[in-house]
Each structure stands twice: as structure tokens, then as C-alpha cells.
Amino acid sequence: MLVHSRKGKWTAWAVFFVLFLPLFALPLLVILAASFATSWPGVLPAGATTAHYAAATRGEALQALVTSLVTAVTASLLALIAGTWAALAGAALGRRRRAVLDALFMLPVAVPPVVVGLAVLVAFSQPPFLLNGTRWIVIVAHTVLVTAFAHQSVSAALERLDPACEQVAASLGARPAYVLWRVKLPLLLPSLGAAAGLCFALSMGELSATVMLYPPDWTPLTVLIYAATDRGALFAGSALAVVLMTTTLLVLLAVSRVRTKASYR
Amino acid sequence: MGSVTAEKAANTWGTGTSGAGAARPRPAAPRPRPLARLWALPPVAALGLVFLYPLALVVRQSFQPDTGGTSLTPYTDMFASTAFHQALWTTVWLACAATAGCLVLGFVLALVIAFVPFPGARAVARFVDVFLSFPSFLITLALLFVYGSVGMANGLWTDLTGAAQGPFRFLTTPWGVLLAEITYFTPFVMRPLLAAFSQLDTGQLEVAAGLGARPARIVRQIVLPEARPALAAGGSLVLVMCLNEFGIVLFTGAKGVTTLPMLVYGKAILESDYPGACVVAVVNILISVGLYGLYRVVSRRARA
Amino acid sequence: MGIRFDSVTVAYDGNVVLDALDLRVEPGEVMALLGPSGSGKTTALRAVAGFVRPASGRVFLGDRDVTDLPPHRRGIGMVVQSYALFPHMRVQDNVAFGLKARRVAKAEIGPRVAEALEMTGMAGYARRYPRELSGGQQQRVAIARALAIRPDVLLLDEPLSALDARLRSGMLAELARLHRELPEVSILYVTHDQVEALTLADRIAVMDQARLKDCGTPQELYRTPRTEFTASFVGNANLLPVTVGDGGVSFAGGMLKVDTGGAAPGARATLCVRPHLVGLGSGPNQLTGTVAEIQWRGSTHRLYVDVDGHRIMADLRELKEPPVHGRPVTLHFAPEDATLLTAGVSGDG
Numbered sequence: 001m002l003v004h005s006r007k008g009k010w011t012a013w014a015v016f017f018v019l020f021l022p023l024f025a026l027p028l029l030v031i032l033a034a035s036f037a038t039s040w041p042g043v044l045p046a047g048a049t050t051a052h053y054a055a056a057t058r059g060e061a062l063q064a065l066v067t068s069l070v071t072a073v074t075a076s077l078l079a080l081i082a083g084t085w086a087a088l089a090g091a092a093l094g095r096r097r098r099a100v101l102d103a104l105f106m107l108p109v110a111v112p113p114v115v116v117g118l119a120v121l122v123a124f125s126q127p128p129f130l131l132n133g134t135r136w137i138v139i140v141a142h143t144v145l146v147t148a149f150a151h152q153s154v155s156a157a158l159e160r161l162d163p164a165c166e167q168v169a170a171s172l173g174a175r176p177a178y179v180l181w182r183v184k185l186p187l188l189l190p191s192l193g194a195a196a197g198l199c200f201a202l203s204m205g206e207l208s209a210t211v212m213l214y215p216p217d218w219t220p221l222t223v224l225i226y227a228a229t230d231r232g233a234l235f236a237g238s239a240l241a242v243v244l245m246t247t248t249l250l251v252l253l254a255v256s257r258v259r260t261k262a263s264y265r
Numbered sequence: 266m267g268s269v270t271a272e273k274a275a276n277t278w279g280t281g282t283s284g285a286g287a288a289r290p291r292p293a294a295p296r297p298r299p300l301a302r303l304w305a306l307p308p309v310a311a312l313g314l315v316f317l318y319p320l321a322l323v324v325r326q327s328f329q330p331d332t333g334g335t336s337l338t339p340y341t342d343m344f345a346s347t348a349f350h351q352a353l354w355t356t357v358w359l360a361c362a363a364t365a366g367c368l369v370l371g372f373v374l375a376l377v378i379a380f381v382p383f384p385g386a387r388a389v390a391r392f393v394d395v396f397l398s399f400p401s402f403l404i405t406l407a408l409l410f411v412y413g414s415v416g417m418a419n420g421l422w423t424d425l426t427g428a429a430q431g432p433f434r435f436l437t438t439p440w441g442v443l444l445a446e447i448t449y450f451t452p453f454v455m456r457p458l459l460a461a462f463s464q465l466d467t468g469q470l471e472v473a474a475g476l477g478a479r480p481a482r483i484v485r486q487i488v489l490p491e492a493r494p495a496l497a498a499g500g501s502l503v504l505v506m507c508l509n510e511f512g513i514v515l516f517t518g519a520k521g522v523t524t525l526p527m528l529v530y531g532k533a534i535l536e537s538d539y540p541g542a543c544v545v546a547v548v549n550i551l552i553s554v555g556l557y558g559l560y561r562v563v564s565r566r567a568r569a
Numbered sequence: 570m571g572i573r574f575d576s577v578t579v580a581y582d583g584n585v586v587l588d589a590l591d592l593r594v595e596p597g598e599v600m601a602l603l604g605p606s607g608s609g610k611t612t613a614l615r616a617v618a619g620f621v622r623p624a625s626g627r628v629f630l631g632d633r634d635v636t637d638l639p640p641h642r643r644g645i646g647m648v649v650q651s652y653a654l655f656p657h658m659r660v661q662d663n664v665a666f667g668l669k670a671r672r673v674a675k676a677e678i679g680p681r682v683a684e685a686l687e688m689t690g691m692a693g694y695a696r697r698y699p700r701e702l703s704g705g706q707q708q709r710v711a712i713a714r715a716l717a718i719r720p721d722v723l724l725l726d727e728p729l730s731a732l733d734a735r736l737r738s739g740m741l742a743e744l745a746r747l748h749r750e751l752p753e754v755s756i757l758y759v760t761h762d763q764v765e766a767l768t769l770a771d772r773i774a775v776m777d778q779a780r781l782k783d784c785g786t787p788q789e790l791y792r793t794p795r796t797e798f799t800a801s802f803v804g805n806a807n808l809l810p811v812t813v814g815d816g817g818v819s820f821a822g823g824m825l826k827v828d829t830g831g832a833a834p835g836a837r838a839t840l841c842v843r844p845h846l847v848g849l850g851s852g853p854n855q856l857t858g859t860v861a862e863i864q865w866r867g868s869t870h871r872l873y874v875d876v877d878g879h880r881i882m883a884d885l886r887e888l889k890e891p892p893v894h895g896r897p898v899t900l901h902f903a904p905e906d907a908t909l910l911t912a913g914v915s916g917d918g
Contacts, residue, residue: 002380027407042420058449086308112509119319164653172667205400208511
């Protein structure tokens with residue numbers, strides 16, 4: 001379309017792959033390779049082993065994976081409820097108030113996650129809300145960090161809904177709650193699924209706030225990966241990272257399956 | 266899967282796509298509902314409790330030095346320290362450089378995917394989506410194997426030259442962080458750009474080529490003006506995210522690279538200097554939120 | 570049940586989009602609201618449905634003042650341009666929606682859904698999803714859904730504009746049949762298409778720029794329009810700027826015999842003559858000019874004739890020897906076929 005000569009095309013593609021492969025493909029391949037290795041003496045890793053995976057799928061690591069999953073699922077659900085509620089309530093407000101609500105709910109995206117962690121730590125280490133040392137402080141922080149995404153996702157979907165659907169439903173005698181439950185929410189379902197997947201992925205990968213907050217008995221996988229690399233166990237850390245990525249991808253895949261089934265248009 | 270992250274890009278970052286899914290005319294004047302404001306209260310109250318109230322406490326604590334009382338001492342102390350100056354400078358220049366790098370790289374890559382398509386270009390676009398759903402620190406972890414003191418690049422060097430040590434030592438310097446940030450955040454620029462490019466009528470390119478314009482001129486005069494809103498929106502978001510980035514810096518394990526988020530972590534967790542951490546946090550919030558507000562304005566204008 | 574607009578005014582952000590509408594739809598009547606976009610016709614319909622709130626004035630359904638009632642308590646059926654079928658429900662669930670929402674007894678829902686689908690000819694599609702239907706079929710489901718709740722009032726908002734021309738004329742006949750089967754339902758039909766309005770409506774309310782311009786039966790509006798706007802919007806019209814004289818009007822230097830209906834001599838007015846009532850050759854009211862253009866339209870010829878700088882249209886039965894472009898011709902029309910418009914005359918024809 002842009003380049004028509006054969007030579008020009010090949011040049012463009014060469015530039016593309018020279019930039020793309022080392023920058024984006026290589027890192028993932030390297031982590032994958034390292035997770036099966038014990039040392040990296042030269043160009044290629046050495047000492048093939050599956051021991052890291054054996055360690056990464058039991059004991060402390062398995063516990064951390066479960067911790068991450070529980071945290072991500074809980075935080076995503078809470079974020080989805082809060083975000084959807086805010087988006088629905090916002091749609092019924094006037095333009096001014098709506099802008100304020102939207103800005104409030106987008107604010108957590110702009111605030112550095114580390115600062116969110118610090119703030120939650122400061123606030124919930126003192127009365128009247130003593131959550132420090134419990135798993136809830138981690139879940140609260142994650143919820144704060146991902147709610148903005150749920151809210152924006154649902155808001156955008158609400159804007160795309162055909163207002164005529166709602167109006168026809170009302171004219172047929174459905175009261176607002178009935179319209180919400182039988183028409184609006186079902187139509188939003190695909191977007192809710194997408195938002196859930198997004199929140200889940202973000203929460204699974206969250207490290208910045210978590211590292212400020214986590215109690216010893218609620219160590220998510222990301223913290224474990226950091227701990228491993230920090231003490232120099234890079235290869236074990238890689239295996240943990242692969243477990244984290246795979247789990248995230250599998251869940252996202254499942255969510256998108258459900259979404260395809262639930263999408264009507 | 267790809268669509269999950271595509272949604273992320275489209276809804277959250279992809280505000281640069283002009284006219285995508287043009288908004289329907291708003292239903293004119295809904296009937297006034299007195300209950301609407303009440304319904305907005307619970308989520309706002311929840312947000313207030315878990316986010317605004319903690320932020321307020323951070324601001325309050327930044328005025329309460331450990332010695333007691335309320336004063337500006339934490340601020341004057343912090344502003345006088347060289348560590349803070351260094352962190353502020355490092356954060357700002359790293360973020361600006363990374364954003365510039367992401368914009369250039371993202372533009373070139375998106376340009377090829379969109380306008381010089383090759384078999385598998387869609388798969389590559391998918392892959393970029395997948396990239397967005399991974400945590401940032403994985404990039405640093407990978408770079409440790411590629412450019413680390415024992416890693417691919419240095420291994421290759423020692424194999425070839427027989428030297429005892431390779432020449433690649435930049436990973437623990439700001440350059441390593443810069444490389445990791447450019448790698449991780451470039452997809453955030455590519456997504457809105459690809460969306461904007463898909464809106465571009467390729468007929469324009471063909472007509473321009475038919476009129477005798479070379480590719481460079483077409484890119485400059487047709488593609489670039491079309492991409493500018495997406496670049497502005499994507500770029501300002503990446504700038505904010507770079508200012509806030511923590512995982513990448515933490516994983517390099519470099520003592521020499523301290524950014525504002527690292528300083529917050531260090532003051533709070535390692536030194537237990539909460540007022541100091543809160544001061545840095547307030548500064549960081551002001552910079553980021555200010556820029557984010559700018560991003561919202563820019564992207565809203567891009568959408569209009 | 571009838572509909573009554575009592576001086577209904579609607580304004581958005583200070584813009585008046587419906588200006589003091591007074592209109593009455595009798596029980597069982599089909600009233601078309603006809604007008605260009607932005608004329609306020611859809612706003613009037615939405616005021617009945619309850620989606621816009623009048624700034625002043627009242628809306629009545631029968632004897633009941635519904636102005637302050639929320640939409641779901643008004644009991645009206647509504648069909649919109651986009652159909653707005655619920656994409657996640659099968660056809661039968663779409664049709665049953667209103668019944669379930671109104672808590673109609675379960676045993677009654679099935680038969681009533683079947684009846685509504687039967688009536689619209691969609692009985693065989695009950696288990697389909699909307700996306701599996703053609704535009705015309707979706708349209709029928711939308712109508713069935715509105716009829717299932719047995720409304721007293723049916724609101725149709727440009728229901729045919731998303732269909733192609735062929736389907737549209739079929740659906741027009743279909744709607745006419747439905748109305749014959751349900752003679753007690755009042756229908757408010759919003760359209761910008763004069764053919765739909767003329768075909769279907771018992772009466773037409775012509776709207777322009779937020780105001781009601783004219784209201785009457787299709788025949789009245791066509792034969793004796795009261796305003797220039799009605800004359801040009803309902804059917805084609807030659808609108809000649811004239812000056813009222815004694816027992817006729819003066820136009821282009823000559824006198825034309827028409828019923829002046831008591832208009833003051835010397836007043837400026839507009840004479841409306843329908844193109845198909847203009848004949849070729851000499852007659853009672855003669856106009857001579859040159860042929861500017863001639864179009865063959867199968868069964869008719871359309872002649873454009875310039876008479877003293879005014880272009881006049883004539884629709885003539887297919888001519889054996891059509892006049893030649895640029896040649897002088899004489900046209901005529903009968904005095905009783907012309908309508909003199911004295912209200913709302915613009916400065917220049």
C-alpha cells in the first residue's frame with residue numbers, strides 16, 4: 001500500500017524484524033529458555049532441567065500462585081462491581097457531575113502504584129481501619145488499582161448501547177430495575193467479561209503496591225519472583241514467571257471463550 | 266485473548282482513534298431522576314474510603330515530621346537532599362527519553378504492520394496485545410539474561426574474543442532501565458496507532474502515490490497528520506506510566522538508579538521514614554496527576 | 570383511547586424543539602406526524618412515550634394526564650426506526666418481554682405471544698434470534714412486541730425508513746391491515762415520507778420548525794393546503810406569486826380566474842396548482858411560455874415551462890408528439906383546481 005517496489009518492501013520488513021525480534025520476541029523466549037536451565041555460560045543456556053518447575057508448582061510457590069489467583073479474582077470482582085455501579089450511576093447523572101465522577105474513578109491510574117501502596121499502608125495501619133498484616137490490605141490495594149479500568153471499560157460500553165433498547169423496554173412497561181437486569185446488564189455482559197479479564201491480568205502482575213503491603217502469610221507470586229531474583233536465583237525466578245504468564249493467559253483465554261458465547265452481535 | 270487486551274487498548278488507551286464507533290446522538294434530555302445522585306453515592310463512598318482517604322492521610326503525614334507537630338520540615342529536609350534531586354532528575358529524564366523512544370519505535374513498527382503488511386502481520390499485532398497483559402518486570406528479568414554480566418551478549422563476546430569479561434555493563438545503569446521501559450511501553454503506543462491507521466482510507470495513500478509522492482512524503486503529509494492524535498494520547502499516557510514505573514527499576518537491582526517511586530519504597534520500607542516517603546509521594550502524585558490531566562484533555566480533543 | 574397534546578412545549582438547553590403543540594388524536598385514529606428532520610415530530614412522539622418532559626403543557630392519554638408519569642406506567646406500544654430488538658433474547662422472549670415486565674399470568678403469556686406473532690406473520694420464527702432475521706422480519710417482530718401488551722396507543726417512529734423501497738410498500742399494506750384488525754388502537758405515526766403518510770393516515774399533522782403547520786385528512790391537505798409549506802411538502806405543487814384582483818388574481822401580466830375566497834384585492838398571495846391538474850393547450854386559465862425541459866417518465870411526461878421567469882411543472886399523460894425544447898407552448902388549468910394561499914406567504918414565489 002505504502003511501498004510498492006519489491007526492494008522497498010523487503011527493506012521495510014527487514015527493519016521491522018531487526019527491531020521487533022530482539023526487543024519483543026527475544027525477552028519472552030529467553031525467560032522460557034532460562035526456566036529450563038541452570039546456567040547461562042555463553043550464547044545459549046546450559047544444564048537442562050525441569051527442577052525449577054517441580055519447585056514452582058509445589059510448596060511455597062504453589063501457595064503463592066493460589067494467593068495471586070485468589071487476590072486477582074477477588075479484586076477483579078470487587079472492581080467490577082464498583083466500576084459497573086459507578087458507570088451505571090454516572091450515566092444517569094448530569095454532564096457536570098458525570099465528569100467529576102469519571103475523573104474521580106480514573107484518578108487511581110495516574111497515581112503511582114507505589115504511592116497507592118504507601119497510602120493504603122498508612123491508612124489501614126491505624127484505627128479505625130486496622131487491616132495491616134491481613135490479606136485484605138493486599139486485596140484492597142489491588143482493587144483500587146484496577147477499578148479504574150473496569151469503570152472505563154463499562155462506561156465506554158454503556159455509551160455504545162442503543163438507548164432505544166432501554167426506551168422500548170420502558171414503554172413496554174418494564175420498571176428501571178427490570179430494564180437494568182433483563183436488558184442492560186445482559187447487553188453489557190461481553191464488556192463486563194473483557195473488563196474482568198483486564199482487571200485479572202493487571203492484578204496478577206501487580207508488584208509495586210504489593211511489595212509495600214504484603215503480610216508474610218499472603219505472598220503473591222510476583223513478590224516471590226522478585227525475592228528469587230533478588231537473591232540471585234534467576235533461573236528459578238524465570239520458571240515462576242512462566243507459571244505466572246501461563247496462568248494469566250489461560251484465564252484470559254477462558255474468559256474470552258465465555259465472552260464469545262455471551263456476545264450476541 | 267487478543268481481544269481482551271485489544272479492549273484494554275481500545276477502551277483505555279486507544280482514545281486517539283478518531284471517530285471509531287462514533288458516539289450515538291445522546292438521547293435528548295432524559296427525565297430528571299432525583300434518585301440518580303443517591304445511586305452514585307455508594308461507589309463514591311467506597312472509593313473515598315479505600316483511595317481518597319488514604320491519599321489524604323499521606324498528604325497529612327507529609328506535614329508531620331517524626332519529631333512531632335505540624336510543619337514544613339519534611340519538605341525542606343527532602344528538597345535539600347541530593348538523593349531527592351537525583352531521583353527527581355532521573356525520573357523525569359528517563360520518562361521523557363523512554364516516551365520519545367516508544368513514540369519513534371511504535372510509529373515505525375505500527376507503520377510497517379499497517380501499511381507494508383506481510384503474512385503473519387496480524388499474528389504480530391496479536392502478540393503485541395499479549396505483551397500488554399504481562400507485568401513490566403519480566404522485561405528486566407529477560408534483559409538480565411540477554412545483557413547481564415553472565416548472559417547471551419557477554420557470553421557471545423567472550424566466546425568470540427576469548428576475553429574474560431564481556432563489554433555489556435549498562436544493565437545496572439539508567440540505560441538499562443531506559444531499554445526496558447522502551448521495550449515494555451512501546452506496545453502502549455502501537456495499539457492506538459494501529460487503531461488510527463485502520464481508520465485511514467488507504468485510497469488516500471494510493472491516490473498520493475499515483476500523484477507521484479514518494480513513501481517518505483506520504484508518511485509525512487498523510488499518515489503523520491492522521492496519527493498525531495493517537496501519538497499524543499499514547500505518548501502522554503506512556504509518559505505518566507514511565508513516571509510511575511517501579512517494577513522495572515526494582516528488578517535491575519541497581520543502586521545507581523533511583524526514581525521517585527523507588528525513593529518512596531526505600532524511605533518507607535527500608536528506612537521507615539514515613540514523612541519523607543509521603544513527601545516524595547506527594548511530589549510524584551502532583552507530577553503524574555498533572556500530566557494525566559493533560560493526557561485526558563489531549564485525548565478528549567483527539568476524540569472530538 | 571385518544572391522545573391529546575395540550576399546548577405542549579419542549580426545549581433543550583433553551584432551544585425550543587416543540588412549540589406549543591395542540592393536537593388531538595381520536596380513539597382508533599391513525600395520525601401521521603409529517604415533517605422534515607428537526608421539525609419536532611419525533612419530539613412530540615417522545616413526549617407521549619414519556620422520554621422527554623414538556624417544559625409546559627400537558628399530555629393526555631384518554632382522560633388521564635400522563636405528563637408526570639414515567640414511561641413504564643403509560644401502557645403504550647412503541648416501534649422505533651432501529652427496531653431495538655433485544656439481541657440477547659429469542660423472538661418469543663422479545664415479544665413476551667412486555668408481558669413479563671407487567672407480571673401477566675404465566676399461563677396467559679404463551680397464547681398472547683403466539684397471537685401477536687400470528688398477527689404479524691412471524692409465527693414460524695419464535696425460536697430465532699433477532700440477528701438471524703432480515704430487516705423486514707425484525708420489523709414485524711418489533712411490531713408484534715408492541716402489540717403483545719395490547720396497547721391502546723401505538724407509537725411508530727419512522728418504522729419503515731430502514732427498509733428498502735420494495736419491502737416498504739409491502740409493510741405499508743401490512744400496517745394498514747393490522748389497523749383494520751385492531752380498529753380500537755390509536756396510532757401516532759412519525760414519518761418524513763409523504764407517501765407513507767398519505768397511504769396510511771386518517772389525518773396528517775404537518776410540522777415544520779417545531780410548529781404544527783397544518784392538520785387535516787390527506788385529501789384536504791392535498792387538494793386544499795392552507796400553507797405553502799404543506800402544499801410543497803405533501804405532493805408536488807406549482808406555487809405562483811400572485812396579486813389578488815377582482816374575481817381572480819393577476820400573474821405575469823395576465824388575469825387568472827380563481828376563487829379568491831374573500832381575500833382583499835391588492836393583497837399578495839400564492840396560487841397553488843398541482844402539476845397533474847395542468848393541461849396542454851388552450852383553456853379557461855391560460856399560461857404561455859417556453860419549454861425549458863421535458864422528461865419522459867413512462868406513463869407520463871413532465872414538462873417544465875418558463876412563464877415570465879417562473880418555472881411551471883405539468884404532469885401530462887404520455888404525449889404522442891411531445892413539444893420540443895425551447896418552443897413556445899400554452900398551458901391551462903381549471904379555476905376550481907387552483908387553491909389561493911393567503912396565509913404564510915413568503916415575499917417572493
